[in-house]
Amino acid sequence: MPEIAEVARIVHFIRKHLLNKTIAKCIALDDANIYGKNLTGATTGAEFQKHLTGRKIIGTGQQGKYFWIILDKAPHPVMHFGMSGWLNFRSEETYYYRKKEGEPDQDWPPKFWKFQLETKAGPGEEIVEAAFVDMRRFARIRLVDCSGDQIRDNSPLVENGPDPVVDKDKVTxxxxxxxxxxxxxxxxxxxxxxxxxxxxxxxxxxxxxxxxxxxxxxxxxxxxxxxxxxxxxxxxxxxxxxxxxxxxxxxxxxxxxxxxxxxxxxxxxxxxxxxxxxxxxxxxxxxxxxxxxxxxxxxxxxxxxxxETVSDDQKPKKGRATTDTRGTEKSKKRKAKQADPEEATKPQKAKAGKVKTEHAQENGDDPKTNGTAPPRRRSARHKE
The missing domain is CATH 1.10.8.50 (Helicase, Ruva Protein; domain 3)
Structure with a gap:
């Protein structure tokens, strides 16, 4: 999952390639998972496309794993990469994993794209093309309707703690x-x-x-x-x-x-x-x-x-031995979800024969790799 440093990386490339550019064209796929169904600021692909087309990008920012683009008119897109999201640029390889030797250049548009942007070319400028991609569909894209300097005072950012780099003066x-x-x-x-x-x-x-x-x-x-x-x-x-x-x-x-x-x-x-x-x-x-x-x-x-501490006078639950740790394990899992909000968004393992169609179509996370051993990380090369 992209963390504070990887998100700082993409904010750098947004400033480099998109700042002060006008969005000439925006194409967005309608994916309810990505566009934050049932969440504050939820939108649709069609609404996202409508609100970004023709708008000028005047700023960008970051708070932890969230980042946003400030437009010349509200609402503004606030994004979270989830487990596997990224913002690709056609003109430069920006990903934090380096390609394997002999691996072909990325196709355009790239696989698993959710929206594409194309900027208007000014005098002496080239068109910039960008695409938000997410294979696992745990990313979140919302539209926040406020002034650009108040984005952090609104959901989802207001519910999150300070950023240890951006808010260094608060993390005392x-x-x-x-x-x-x-x-x-x-x-x-x-x-x-x-x-x-x-x-x-x-x-x-x-x-x-x-x-x-x-x-x-x-x-x-x-x-x-x-x-x-x-x-x-x-x-x-x-x-x-x-x-x-x-x-x-x-x-x-x-x-x-x-x-x-x-x-x-x-x-x-x-x-x-x-x-x-x-x-x-x-x-x-x-x-x-x-x-x-x-x-x-x-x-x-x-x-x-x-x-694992149990008081001497605690009675075992009926039908269970005193060494039964199932309750403890459930408690640990519940605490784990509270410890990392992204964990709570993972689809639950479905019981056979009871899977709804829309749930069956979602791309789930692989518990074997979650937080353990992702593919070998290869540092990205980038031009300053």
Whole structure:
């Protein structure tokens, strides 16, 4: 899933290719999933096409995993890439995965496109073509009817926490202390919850935990003031560093866990850092986490210890042995959904014979790869 750095990357290319351009043509497919059915700001392909055609792009912005385009007249498109969305430009390869050697250039329009834009060519200018693509259909596109400077005061952005890069002045030690003290959840789960802080996803969360030398399972409300100060430094360092290089992983520091965390379950996967310290994988907040136990020490209660505590006088439920953990597992899954809003949008596994037609046509997420081992990430090359 594109996280804070990858979204910063696309905002960079919007500024480079679309800023101050007039949209001469917009073609949008009508996909109720993509255009936010039952959500505030929901629209349709036809409405999106109507409101963008002829409009001038005068700005763009980002809050965590959300980004938007400011037009010369409301409403303005606010977008979220979901699991696999991206904004392609015909004139330049912008994706954060590099093509494999020998892989052909992308077709145009690209596969799985949801809308296409074509700009008006001014004197000495070339036409710019862009296309929003999403294979899995977890992306969201909405129209927000307000002035451009009030987009963040409206849904869906107003429900999300501050961006650690854009809102660095808000993500302070006191702010983080208040968050940690009030959250009886694993540290990483707290960071993944977009209602707390925007833009931190699975790999960024792991990098922050590794840099801060903290175990992701430890409960946030057990951290000392010194640990919270270190966590704050790691949040700012990891997020700003990744955004500054536009999510280009070849430019990430060599000592980052990111360089060695991918490929869980594969025979040739890295199981240790170059210095020999072992990498382990465990589930925190419903997501697979890469952890270096020799660096990330537990200094307080962790999720598993807290969840498995049962009082001596607690009676077992009728018909179940006292060792039955099914209730605990359900509780963990419920907490996992709360920890990451995108998790709650995943289609539920349907029972045989009870699948409605429209649900059967949706592209679901693959739980085997969610948050664990995506295809090998290849840094994108881009021209500044």
């Amino acid at each position: 030690a006191e702010w983080l202390k208040d968050k940690c003290r009030s959250k009886k959840v694993p540290i990483k789960a707290m960071l993944l919850d977009q209602a707390n802080i925007s833009g931190i996803g699975n790999w960024v969360g792991d990098e922050i935990m590794y840099n801060a030398k903290m175990h992701p399972e430890q409960y946030a409300n057990t951290l000392s003031d010194a640990q919270i100060e270190q966590l704050l430094k790691s949040i700012h360092y990891v997020c700003s560093t990744a955004c500054n290089v536009l999510g280009d992983s070849e430019k990430f520091p060599d000592d980052w866990l990111f360089k060695h965390r991918w490929g869980k379950g594969k025979k040739d996967a890295a199981k240790a850092l170059p210095n020999g310290e072992k990498i382990q994988f465990l589930t925190v907040g419903g997501r697979t986490s890469a952890v270096v136990p020799s660096v990330q020490k537990k200094t307080g209660p962790v999720a598993k210890e807290m969840d």
